[in-house]
Amino acid sequence: AQTVTQSQPEMSVQEAETVTLSCTYDTSESNYYLFWYKQPPSRQMILVIRQEAYKQQNATENRFSVNFQKAAKSFSLKISDSQLGDTAMYFCAFRMDSNYQLIWGAGTKLIIKP
Amino acid sequence: DTGVSQNPRHKITKRGQNVTFRCDPISEHNRLYWYRQTLGQGPEFLTYFQNEAQLEKSRLLSDRFSAERPKGSFSTLEIQRTEQGDSAMYLCASSFRRGGPTDTQYFGPGTRLTVL
Numbered sequence: 001a002q003t004v005t006q007s008q009p010e011m012s013v014q015e016a017e018t019v020t021l022s023c024t025y026d027t028s029e030s031n032y033y034l035f036w037y038k039q040p041p042s043r044q045m046i047l048v049i050r051q052e053a054y055k056q057q058n059a060t061e062n063r064f065s066v067n068f069q070k071a072a073k074s075f076s077l078k079i080s081d082s083q084l085g086d087t088a089m090y091f092c093a094f095r096m097d098s099n100y101q102l103i104w105g106a107g108t109k110l111i112i113k114p
Numbered sequence: 115d116t117g118v119s120q121n122p123r124h125k126i127t128k129r130g131q132n133v134t135f136r137c138d139p140i141s142e143h144n145r146l147y148w149y150r151q152t153l154g155q156g157p158e159f160l161t162y163f164q165n166e167a168q169l170e171k172s173r174l175l176s177d178r179f180s181a182e183r184p185k186g187s188f189s190t191l192e193i194q195r196t197e198q199g200d201s202a203m204y205l206c207a208s209s210f211r212r213g214g215p216t217d218t219q220y221f222g223p224g225t226r227l228t229v230l
Contacts (some may be wrong), residue, residue, distance in 0.1 A: 037221075093156075103159070105156050
């Protein structure tokens with residue numbers, strides 16, 4: 001069975017700093033997709049970034065980038081120049097190529113301090 | 115292009131009552147998903163539809179739960195004889211196959227259910 005682990009329940013950094021959130025996963029599949037979603041307090045889940053496992057190049061979206069290590073089954077999210085609006089729960093999610101359900105980690109609560 | 119909408123946003127009910135939630139996906143999205151999220155946890159998959167066909171159901175979806183998507187557009191999730199353990203946020207998501215391998219799910223605001 002596929003599992004997703006986020007080992008950092010909570011992180012806190014100062015505004016403008018860089019922060020890295022960790023995610024590891026377990027699968028025997030070779031084709032799959034990885035996602036980071038953001039859930040601000042009392043607001044809906046928003047896609048931050050996604051990565052296809054067959055792509056070696058790490059995905060980037062403006063201030064957000066990932067470090068995808070397929071052999072290590074690691075998928076960390078780096079947020080550069082953090083902003084107050086980045087305060088949220090961040091969830092790592094996994095999806096097999098053959099199945100559309102997302103498997104989620106427990107989340108990391110990120111607090112950006114002014 | 116409006117996002118995924120869910121109604122009601124909040125529902126308080128007494129144990130044993132039936133409740134029904136509605137999800138309206140993004141227009142022309144052919145896949146629709148239901149997840150359940152308890153406080154402090156990541157979502158858990160419940161079921162998904164491709165058009166009107168329910169293609170997968172989680173073991174979490176007991177006999178008291180039923181979901182429909184009658185015309186391949188909006189979907190309803192009904193919980194019969196609610197229990198306190200059903201208290202959670204129920205999330206709906208939709209996606210559209212663009213022809214590529216990635217199928218990003220877009221989420222609605224959720225319906226928060228409280229069973230007293």
